[in-house]
Amino acid sequence: MKKKLLSALLSVAMVATMLVGCGGGAATETAGEASGEAGSLAYSGNISMMHFSTSEESEGNGGSDGFRTCIANWKEANPNITLDETVLANGDYKTQIATMAAADDLPDVFLLQGMNSISWAEQGLVYDLTDSIASSPYSSLYNMDYLVPFTVDGKYYAYPALTGGTCTVVVYDEAMWKEAGFDTFPATWAEVEAADEYFDGIGVDTLGFGNQGQWNLNSCFVSCLGYQYTGTQWFSDIIAGNGNASFTDPEFVAALAETQRLFHDTDLFNEDFNALTNEDARERYISGEAAAYICGNWDVSYIQATLEGTDKYNTTKFAVLPQAADATKYEKFQNIGLGYGVAINAKVAEDPDKLAACIDLAQYLTGTEFSNYVGEKYALGGFCGSDFDLSAFDQFTQDFYNFSYVDNKGCEIYDSYVDGSVWSVLNTEMQEMVNGDKDPATVAADTQAAYDAYLGK
Amino acid sequence: MLKSIRPKNSVIAAYLIIPVALYIFTVFAPLVAALFYSFFEWKGGPTKTFNGLTNYTQLFNDETFWTSFQHNLFLVAVCIVGQIGIAFIMVLLVNSKLTKWKGIHRTFGFFPSTISAVCIGYIWLMIYDYNKGLLNWILEAVGREDAKKVWLNEPGIIMLLVSIPLIWQYIGYYMVILLSAVSSISTEVLESAEIDGATGIQRARYIVLPLIKNTLLVCVTLCIAGNMKAFDNIYVMTKGGPGYSSMVMAMYGYKVSFEQSNLGYGSCISVGIFVLALAVIGGSQLLLNYFTTDKYDRDEQKRLKQIEKERKQAIRLRAKAAKGGSANV
Numbered sequence: 167m168k169k170k171l172l173s174a175l176l177s178v179a180m181v182a183t184m185l186v187g188c189g190g191g192a193a194t195e196t197a198g199e200a201s202g203e204a205g206s207l208a209y210s211g212n213i214s215m216m217h218f219s220t221s222e223e224s225e226g227n228g229g230s231d232g233f234r235t236c237i238a239n240w241k242e243a244n245p246n247i248t249l250d251e252t253v254l255a256n257g258d259y260k261t262q263i264a265t266m267a268a269a270d271d272l273p274d275v276f277l278l279q280g281m282n283s284i285s286w287a288e289q290g291l292v293y294d295l296t297d298s299i300a301s302s303p304y305s306s307l308y309n310m311d312y313l314v315p316f317t318v319d320g321k322y323y324a325y326p327a328l329t330g331g332t333c334t335v336v337v338y339d340e341a342m343w344k345e346a347g348f349d350t351f352p353a354t355w356a357e358v359e360a361a362d363e364y365f366d367g368i369g370v371d372t373l374g375f376g377n378q379g380q381w382n383l384n385s386c387f388v389s390c391l392g393y394q395y396t397g398t399q400w401f402s403d404i405i406a407g408n409g410n411a412s413f414t415d416p417e418f419v420a421a422l423a424e425t426q427r428l429f430h431d432t433d434l435f436n437e438d439f440n441a442l443t444n445e446d447a448r449e450r451y452i453s454g455e456a457a458a459y460i461c462g463n464w465d466v467s468y469i470q471a472t473l474e475g476t477d478k479y480n481t482t483k484f485a486v487l488p489q490a491a492d493a494t495k496y497e498k499f500q501n502i503g504l505g506y507g508v509a510i511n512a513k514v515a516e517d518p519d520k521l522a523a524c525i526d527l528a529q530y531l532t533g534t535e536f537s538n539y540v541g542e543k544y545a546l547g548g549f550c551g552s553d554f555d556l557s558a559f560d561q562f563t564q565d566f567y568n569f570s571y572v573d574n575k576g577c578e579i580y581d582s583y584v585d586g587s588v589w590s591v592l593n594t595e596m597q598e599m600v601n602g603d604k605d606p607a608t609v610a611a612d613t614q615a616a617y618d619a620y621l622g623k
Numbered sequence: 624m625l626k627s628i629r630p631k632n633s634v635i636a637a638y639l640i641i642p643v644a645l646y647i648f649t650v651f652a653p654l655v656a657a658l659f660y661s662f663f664e665w666k667g668g669p670t671k672t673f674n675g676l677t678n679y680t681q682l683f684n685d686e687t688f689w690t691s692f693q694h695n696l697f698l699v700a701v702c703i704v705g706q707i708g709i710a711f712i713m714v715l716l717v718n719s720k721l722t723k724w725k726g727i728h729r730t731f732g733f734f735p736s737t738i739s740a741v742c743i744g745y746i747w748l749m750i751y752d753y754n755k756g757l758l759n760w761i762l763e764a765v766g767r768e769d770a771k772k773v774w775l776n777e778p779g780i781i782m783l784l785v786s787i788p789l790i791w792q793y794i795g796y797y798m799v800i801l802l803s804a805v806s807s808i809s810t811e812v813l814e815s816a817e818i819d820g821a822t823g824i825q826r827a828r829y830i831v832l833p834l835i836k837n838t839l840l841v842c843v844t845l846c847i848a849g850n851m852k853a854f855d856n857i858y859v860m861t862k863g864g865p866g867y868s869s870m871v872m873a874m875y876g877y878k879v880s881f882e883q884s885n886l887g888y889g890s891c892i893s894v895g896i897f898v899l900a901l902a903v904i905g906g907s908q909l910l911l912n913y914f915t916t917d918k919y920d921r922d923e924q925k926r927l928k929q930i931e932k933e934r935k936q937a938i939r940l941r942a943k944a945a946k947g948g949s950a951n952v
Contacts, residue, residue: 260881261881264667264881264884265881267667267668268665268667268668268884268886270668270669282884285666285667285668285884286667286668288670289667289668289669289670290668290669291668291669378775378861378862378864379862380862380864437753437773438752438753438754438773438775438776440773440775440776440864440865441751441752441753441773441774441775441776441861441865442753450754455754585883585884586882586883586884587882587883587884587885590878590882590883594863594864594866594867594878595866597864597865597866598778598865598866598867598868601776601778601865601866603778603865603866604866
C-alpha cells in the first residue's frame with residue numbers, strides 16, 4: 167500500500183513538474199489582495215499583465231522604476247483586482263510576447279513594440295484605443311508625436327509607455343577631449359578623425375561602440391546618421407510604404423557607405439566593436455579606455471549610476487553624432503521616442519468591466535503620476551508632460567535632459583517602425599559591411615528585398 | 624514471472640503511458656505541428672494562410688539556410704574528430720596501467736559537460752576577448768603581439784573558434800561512454816595481444832576499436848544529433864555573426880521565427896533541420912559501418928546473406944512442391 171501511495175505521489179509530482187516546466191521560466195509575481203483605498207472600478211477579478219521592468223532594471227533606469235512604482239500604486243488602489251504580472255528581461259520578453267501573439271494567447275495588458283503595431287493590429291490581436299485616448303483624463307497633456315509608432319490607419323493601439331529616451335547619444339569625457347584640443351565634442355567627423363591621432367598616441371580608443379548584438383549599429387548609429395543624408399521625409403515614406411522611398415535610394419546608400427568608412431577605414435572605434443556587447447563597450451568608457459562612447463539612454467542611466475561621486479561624473483557630457491562631410495540634410499539629430507506602449511488584448515473587450523479596468527491601468531501607467539514621478543526623481547519625460555524644477559538636479563542630469571528634450575532635433579528610431587523582418591536583414595548584413603566584407607549597395611538591396619516582402623510586393 | 628508478484632496489465636500500461644505521453648507531448652506533437660505550420664504563411668497571430676509548398680521552395684533557394692547547413696556539417700566533422708577522437712585517446716590514456724588517480728581524471732574530464740552551454744559560451748567569450756582575453760594575453764606574453772586578433776570577428780576562422788568550446792565541453796561526456804565500453808573488453812585479449820608483440824596503437828586499431836564499434840556508432844549518432852541542433856553557446860558568443868559567418872540552422876530558424884516573426888517559414892526550417900539531421904545520421908552510420916568492417920567480414924556477411932537467401936528459396940520451392948503433390952492426390 168505504501169509503495170502504491172509512493173508511486174502515485176511520484177507520478178503526480180512528475181506530471182506537476184511537466185506542467186510547471188511548460189509554463190516557461192518566467193518569474194510570475196501575483197499581487198496579493200492589496201489593502202488600501204478601494205478603487206472606483208466595477209471589475210473584480212484577475213488581470214494578466216506582462217512587461218520587462220524587472221527589479222534589477224529599475225535600479226538604474228528611471229522609466230522602469232516609475233513603471234513599477236505606478237503598478238504598485240494601482241494595485242494598492244484597486245484591492246478587488248488581482249494583477250498577475252509576468253516580468254521578464256527585455257530580450258526574453260520580446261521572444262515570449264511574440265510566441266504568445268503567435269498562439270493568440272496574449273496577456274490582458276502588455277507592452278507593444280512599435281514595429282509590431284501594424285502586423286498585430288491587422289490581425290485583430292490588440293484593442294483599438296483611439297476613443298479611450300481621446301477621452302482620457304490626461305489627454306490634454308499627451309505628447310501626440312509619441313503615438314506615431316502605434317498608429318495604424320489613423321487608429322491608436324497603445325498608450326506610449328516608459329520614458330522618451332534618445333537612442334543615439336555621444337557620451338564623452340570633456341576633460342580628455344580638452345587635452346586633445348577640443349573644448350567640446352567635435353561637430354564634424356573630420357575633426358573627430360583629427361583627434362584620433364592624439365588618442366591613438368596615448369593608447370585610448372577615440373570612440374567606444376559595441377555591436378555584438380547586431381541591433382546596436384542600426385538603433386544607435388545608422389538610425390541617426392541616416393537622417394543627415396535622407397532628411398525626415400524619407401523615413402516617413404518608408405513607414406507609410408507609399409513607394410516614394412526605398413532603401414536603395416542613393417541617400418540611404420551614402421549613409422551606409424559613410425558608416426562603413428567610419429568603422430572600417432578609420433581607427434576611430436575600438437577594434438573589437440563587432441565582438442563586444444554595448445554593456446562591455448560602456449565599461450571601457452567608464453574605465454577611461456575610450457574617450458567617448460556612442461549609445462542609448464539606457465547606457466546613460468547605467469553610466470550615471472556607476473560614475474556618480476567620481477571626477478569623471480562631472481566631466482561626462484553629451485553630444486549629437488558629428489556631421490558627415492557629404493551629408494546634405496544635416497541637423498543636430500538625435501533619435502528619440504517611446505518604443506513601447508501599453509496595449510490591451512482585443513479579447514478583453516468581451517468583458518466591458520474588465521476592459522474599463524485595463525484601460526484605467528494603461529492610463530494610470532502612462533499618465534501624470536508616472537510623468538511626475540520620473541520627472542521629479544530623474545528629470546525624464548513620458549507620454550504625459552510634467553512640470554518639475556530642472557535646476558534641482560545635478561549638472562549631469564540637467565545636461566542629459568537638455569540634450570534629450572531641448573537642444574536637439576528629434577528624429578524617429580528606425581526599428582520602432584516597419585517590421586522585424588526588415589531590420590533583421592539590415593542588422594545582420596551591416597555587421598559584415600563594417601568588416602568590409604559586403605558593400606553598402608548590396609546591403610541596401612537585400613534590405614529593400616525584405617521590405618518589399620513585408621509590403622507584400 | 625510469478626503471477627502473485629506480476630502487476631496487472633492495466634497497472635503496467637498505466638505506468639508506461641507516462642513516458643509515452645511525455646514523448647508524444649515533447650517530441651512528436653511539436654514535430655507534427657511544425658510540419659503542419661510549414662505549409663502556411665504565418666507571420667504570428669491567429670491569421671494563417673495556406674501556401675502549399677511555397678515555404679519549401681523558398682527553403683531550397685535560401686542561401687543562408689544552406690550556408691548554415693554547411694556550418695552544421697563543419698561542426699559535426701570537427702566535433703566527431705575533436706570530441707570522440709580526443710575522448711578515445713583519453714580513454715586509452717586513462718585505462719593505461721601507468722596512469723594514476725584514474726577516478727580524478729574521469730571526474731575532471733567529465734566536469735565541463737555538466738556546465739550549462741551558456742556559461743561555457745561566456746567562459747570562452749572571455750578567453751577570446753580582444754583586450755583582456757587569455758588567448759591574446761598568451762600571444763603577447765610570448766612576444767607574438769602581431770598575431771593578436773579580434774578572434775570572434777574573423778569570418779574565415781569563426782566556425783573553428785566556436786567549435787573549440789563545444790569540443791572542450793563534450794570530450795569528458797564521450798570519454799565516460801567509451802570508458803565503459805573499453806572496460807568491458809576482456810583484459811586477457813589485450814594482454815595476449817601485448818604478449819604477441821602488438822604495440823599500443825596496433826592494440827587500439829585492431830582490438831579496441833572493432834570491439835567498441837557499436838558504442839562508437841552511438842557516440843557518433845549523439846555527436847551528429849547534438850551538433851545538428853547546436854545553438855546556445857554560439858548564440859552567446861557571436862549571435863551567428865559576424866553577419867552569417869557562424870550561423871547554424873537552429874539559430875537561423877530562431878531568427879526567422881522570432882526576430883522576423885515568420886513562424887510559417889520558421890516551421891519549414893525546423894522540418895528541414897529534422898530531415899537533414901536524419902539524412903546525415905543515416906549516412907554516417909552507413910559510412911561508419913563500412914569503414915569499421917574489414918573486407919573479410921564484408922565477404923563473410925555477403926556469403927551468409929546468400930546462404931540465407933538460398934535457404935528461404937529452397938523452403939518456398941519445397942512448400943510449392945508439397946502443395947502441388949497434395950493437389951495431385
